[in-house]
Amino acid sequence: MVVLILAGAGLGTQVLADTTAVSNRLNDRISPARIAVMELDDALGDQASGLRAFVLSGRAELLEPYRSGIAAEQASTTRLRELLAGETALLAELDELNGSAAQWRRDTAEPLVDGRQPLGTAALREDTFAAVQARLSAFDTALLDERTRGREALNDSRETRNAVFLGLAVLLLAAVAAIAVVLRLVVLRPLARLGAAVRIVAAGDFDHHLSPHGPADIAALGHDVEAMRGRLVQALVAAGETRDALARSNADLEQFAYVASHDLQEPLRKVASFCQMLQRRYADSLDDRAQQYIGFAVDGATRMQRLINDLLTFSRIGRVYDGNRPVDLNAVLDQVEQTLGTTIEETGARIDRPRLPTVQGDLTLLVMLWQNLIGNALKFRHPDRPPQVTISAASAEGAWSFTVADNGIGIDPEFTDKIFVIFQRLHPREKYSGTGIGLAICKRVVEHHGGNIRVDTDRAHGTAFVFTLAGDTVRPDGGTPAVSDRSPVPAAAPPS
Incomplete structure (x- = not known):
């Protein structure tokens, strides 16, 4: 598949290069050459008209078109040779045209200009310039024929290019379809099986084992997920044990709260009550030190009761008070x-x-x-x-x-x-x-x-x-209903 794609890409590149070359030859050489031929035709026409005006009038200043036409002819010829480099047949036509124009100037124009031949309409010898025009027409016809052949070659190249690109598109679609099938069989199906197994585990069946298949990367991913499932099971077991321990601890705390609020405080109340009773009944019989000792006992019992109440309040936060x-x-x-x-x-x-x-x-x-x-x-x-x-x-x-x-x-x-x-x-x-x-x-x-x-x-x-x-x-001015009742609230812990 890769070889076919590379071969198709190479063929497409070659066809595109051929089409570009044909188009460049037509647009950059043949078409500009036709324009240069028109300029050459104007230059030869200027020479003929300037010579005719000089022959008819005998005035030397009327030879200016003739001389400028020679310079323009040379420039056009140079331009044509640059454009048609490598075009042997067209260059041969150009050489014959240049030779015909040179012969006309040598045999007809120059003798008249130099005075070596008497002026007069008979001396113009229109037939000699007609040969130059015929050669120019033949050269232009050759260029037109070459342009026609170039356009035909360009059309053929474009048709070939389009056919090749269409074939490449079909080949690419076939390759994509084949890759999709291979991906589905080799990658997507194992991934789907792995995903289904993961969803089963995520749904709560943590005992479901994953058996990864497929390419090495997917298999490695499956093994990692299976290892993660194992660690998750271990963590859940540990969390369950911790939860059970916490439940037991909470039960113990509830039991402690009950004991603290009933069984522990009752003896303290009795100690405080009897100490106060002793203090009142035997006040006359007790010395100052005995009175002090009884005061210590009452104060200790009272502080212990307050401490137990504060501990109960602390333990109930988030457990009893959780509105x-x-x-x-x-x-x-x-x-x-x-x-x-x-x-x-x-x-x-x-x-x-x-x-x-x-x-x-x-x-x-x-x-x-x-x-x-x-x-x-x-x-x-x-x-x-x-x-x-x-x-x-x-x-x-x-x-x-x-x-x-x-x-x-x-x-x-x-x-x-x-x-x-x-x-x-x-x-x-x-x-x-x-x-x-x-x-x-x-x-x-x-x-x-x-x-x-x-x-x-x-x-x-x-x-x-x-x-x-x-x-x-x-906010302070918001509209949410507020709890503003003055229902009895358990006393807060005394300021520490």
Whole structure:
């Protein structure tokens, strides 16, 4: 097949070259030669008319056409010899024409011009110039015949070219059809079988083995896909084992949550209650140290209960609290300010808040988030000035960015990551109460909503928490229905 195509291409090239050569000879040589013959005819005519005018009048200035005609004849002859180089028969005709014209000038024209022969109409000898005209006519006829033969050769060459190109087109179509059949049998059919097997695996039948056939490349691709299927099966088995382990872990966590909320807290309540009962009943019999010990026991039991409650809250994020509906953050802030109203009034705090947007999320978790952040701002206030909390919001790339800034004691930049770790505290419990889990809850709530939270370390005074809430959002003046009910919400973890 390749040999036939190459042979056809060579034949087509040769035929095209022949056609081009015939066309070039006709257009670049024969046709311009006819124009040069016309110019030669004009030059000879000028010579004859100039000589006749001189003979009839005897005025030498009338010989100018004769002399310019000789120069034009020489130029036309030179042009014809260039155009007809290699055309032996036509050059022979041109030589005879030049000889006839030279003889006419030598025998008739020059004697009259030089005065060697008396002037008069009889001296013109029209018969001698008629021989020149006859030779010119014969030369022109030869050129016309050559042009006719050239046109016939060009037509024949074009017909041959068209026939060859038609044959090449048929050959090309046959080659394409043959290649298509070969591709279908050798390449496409094995690919189709491989694709069908891959679709079976993709549909969920991961135990379906692939048996690749066909060319080496397709077979290699099939083996690679089979190897990938094997690795996928192994990964699915491992994922199943991990899922089972996670299910067991979640079951254990559920059991722990139940135990923590019932079985663990009940003994703590009893310890605290009996210690307080002892303190009240035997207050007169106990010395100061005994009173202190009982106070330690009650405080430890109370802190343990608070710690267990905070752990339960932390574990329920994304598991128990997992709503996803429009939540009006203005209603959330109203609820938080109402909850923290006593602290706000006692500290003389001021909260500056703009009109906030509506976001998609869980109402309970968002209340926990804002209550922890604002509660921290109130708790870690500067002793020399009343707390001021500034809230801002900005839309950015399909999400909302919020900033909660205060004028409190601030956070050392080296601890900005540590504060989001559970049970991490930067201050002693005696100075600032809390379990150290509040900001860990904030981080988990924000990440559950597809965002992130960080501390703005560029502030010179106070603390600023910057966090984003991703997902479908509505601008503050949007029309999406908002969750603004004041249904009871579990208490957020105390500020850490």
